[in-house]
Amino acid sequence: MKKSPICFMIIYLLMILTGCGGNADTDTSDSPSRSVGMEDILIDKNDTLNSYISMTSEITELESGFSVVRYDGDYAFDLFLEQGGASSDQDVLQFLSEIMFKRNSGLQIGGDAFGCSTISVANADGGYFFGRNFDWNACDALVIASYPEEGYASIATVNLGFIRQGAGFVANFLPDEMMSIAAIYAPLDGMNEKGLCVSVNMIQDNATIQQNTDKPDITTTTAIRLMLDKAANVEEALELLKQYDLHASMNYMVHFAIADNTGNSVAVEYVDNEMIVTETPILTNFYLAEGEKYGIGTRQSHTRFDILTETLEENSSMTALEVRDALDSVSKDNFGEFESTEWSVVFDQSALTAVYYHRENYEVSYSFELLNTR
Numbered sequence: 368m369k370k371s372p373i374c375f376m377i378i379y380l381l382m383i384l385t386g387c388g389g390n391a392d393t394d395t396s397d398s399p400s401r402s403v404g405m406e407d408i409l410i411d412k413n414d415t416l417n418s419y420i421s422m423t424s425e426i427t428e429l430e431s432g433f434s435v436v437r438y439d440g441d442y443a444f445d446l447f448l449e450q451g452g453a454s455s456d457q458d459v460l461q462f463l464s465e466i467m468f469k470r471n472s473g474l475q476i477g478g479d480a481f482g483c484s485t486i487s488v489a490n491a492d493g494g495y496f497f498g499r500n501f502d503w504n505a506c507d508a509l510v511i512a513s514y515p516e517e518g519y520a521s522i523a524t525v526n527l528g529f530i531r532q533g534a535g536f537v538a539n540f541l542p543d544e545m546m547s548i549a550a551i552y553a554p555l556d557g558m559n560e561k562g563l564c565v566s567v568n569m570i571q572d573n574a575t576i577q578q579n580t581d582k583p584d585i586t587t588t589t590a591i592r593l594m595l596d597k598a599a600n601v602e603e604a605l606e607l608l609k610q611y612d613l614h615a616s617m618n619y620m621v622h623f624a625i626a627d628n629t630g631n632s633v634a635v636e637y638v639d640n641e642m643i644v645t646e647t648p649i650l651t652n653f654y655l656a657e658g659e660k661y662g663i664g665t666r667q668s669h670t671r672f673d674i675l676t677e678t679l680e681e682n683s684s685m686t687a688l689e690v691r692d693a694l695d696s697v698s699k700d701n702f703g704e705f706e707s708t709e710w711s712v713v714f715d716q717s718a719l720t721a722v723y724y725h726r727e728n729y730e731v732s733y734s735f736e737l738l739n740t741r
Contacts, residue, residue, distance in 0.1 A: 419720070419736040422512050426543045429733060433710070433725045434527075435510045438547040444596055445517055447552075447589070454584035454614045459552055483556075483568045484671050484697045485624040487632035487648040489684035494717030497564035497626045498690045499556050500708045501526070502699050508710050510723060511550050512737065518596035522721050522737050523557030524710060525550040553588045554595065560737055561599040562628030562716035565591050568652055570664050572620040576637040578612035587616040590623070600627040605644060608635060613642075624650040628716040636660075649675045651697075667704075671697040687713050687722060695729050 420429070422437035429435060443466050453459045486498045501508075507527035514520045527550070556566040567587055585593060590613055598604035604625050615621055615637075626632035626648075634645045636656045643656040651672045653664025662669070678693045685693070690713045698708040711724040719737040 419734050422735065424543060426546060430725060432505070432507045434507070436543060436547050437512045438551060439514045441516045442513070442548045442551050444515070444592060448583065452584040452611060453586055453589060456586055456616050459586055459589060463549055463552065483566065484675065485566045485568065485650045486675050486690065486693055487626040487630070488679060488690060489630060490715065490717065491684040491686050494715065495626070495628055495630050496685065496687065496690045497558065497714040497716060498694050499566045500694050500698055500711050501555060502706050502708050504706055506709055508725070509550055510735065511547060512735065513551050515596060519559040519561055520737060521557050521559040521595040522735055523554035523595060524712065525553050526555055552592060554591045555588065556712065557591065557595050558714040558716065558721060558737065559595045560719060560739065562719065563594065563598050563600060563604060564626045564714050564716060565594045565604070566624040567591060567621050568624065568650055570620040570622060570652055570654060572663055574620050575618040576613050576615035576620065576640060578614065578640045580612055582610060582612045584614055585611045586614050587621055594625065600629065601625050601631040601633055605635070608642060613637065622650065648679060667702055687715065691724065691729060698727050700727050
């Protein structure tokens with residue numbers, strides 16, 4: 368029996384929300400994205416911020432495993448919140464399926480975890496930078512700039528690992544608009560037009576986050592979307608998180624790094640399902656909350672934290688290139704492990720620019736500007 372395009376789309380949407388996984392290689396041979404030659408894009412080889420890559424509604428592959436897209440308009444996130452949010456990735460998928468396809472998918476969601484490093488530091492020219500490494504096995508990254516009808520514009524990064532491999536030729540049938548809407552619900556880091564930056568980092572711990580009160584529900588990635596869309600600063604972000612029950616995606620323990628354009632930077636962690644906020648300019652992959660959980664995480668995450676701490680002690684402010692170098696100093700190629708730093712990004716929280724480096728190639732950067740379209 369021949370499957371309908373809608374069935375293919377639901378399968379593909381499922382893949383988008385699974386996140387970056389462990390051991391498979393990524394096959395992009397059947398990618399629906401438009402590939403772009405080096406002569407067609409603005410690559411900032413001199414690491415200046417004078418040229419920015421134009422983002423359109425067409426998903427554009429800048430290099431293998433790294434694509435960009437822009438989405439303008441309503442993606443139903445307010446409706447998602449009004450109907451109670453979601454307590455699992457499956458519920459997010461069901462909501463999107465109902466909105467876009469007017470039916471339930473009945474599919475299951477799965478995947479693996481992620482880990483990273485973040486740093487908040489004063490900009491030597493004024494304002495603040497937020498730097499972030501996303502560390503894991505090879506996966507596809509999508510940079511998405513979203514301009515909602517209601518809420519703040521933002522630029523965020525989404526992991527599309529295993530999507531093309533899992534979907535195969537089915538990917539050729541998918542509209543970019545559908546893929547973009549799904550990606551909007553699955554950010555791992557980002558910055559909004561108010562200069563608020565958010566990142567999620569994994570903690571290696573058997574515990575998880577499953578808050579169950581009478582509050583509406585959000586998952587890991589929809590919590591990031593909530594903050595990017597609705598919060599102008601750290602205080603507003605924290606107030607928003609308090610209004611929802613958080614449910615960790617795939618039952619992994621995570622914590623959030625949140626920083627605004629005044630230099631306020633915190634870690635948000637959950638111990639026994641209680642939210643704890645710790646002021647810190649650095650976050651890696653161990654608990655910072657005081658108490659019995661403090662320090663639990665990977666040994667290497669402590670090393671990365673110490674390296675970044677020493678860097679901040681020596682530099683009270685940095686240039687964009689110095690933030691890049693700080694991220695390079697804790698990227699995965701320094702530790703001889705199987706993972707890589709899939710992307711590094713330096714967000715300028717005043718200029719509202721983002722400079723990306725893909726797979727530890729710090730000689731080539733991709734610069735984006737979060738435009739004010741209001």
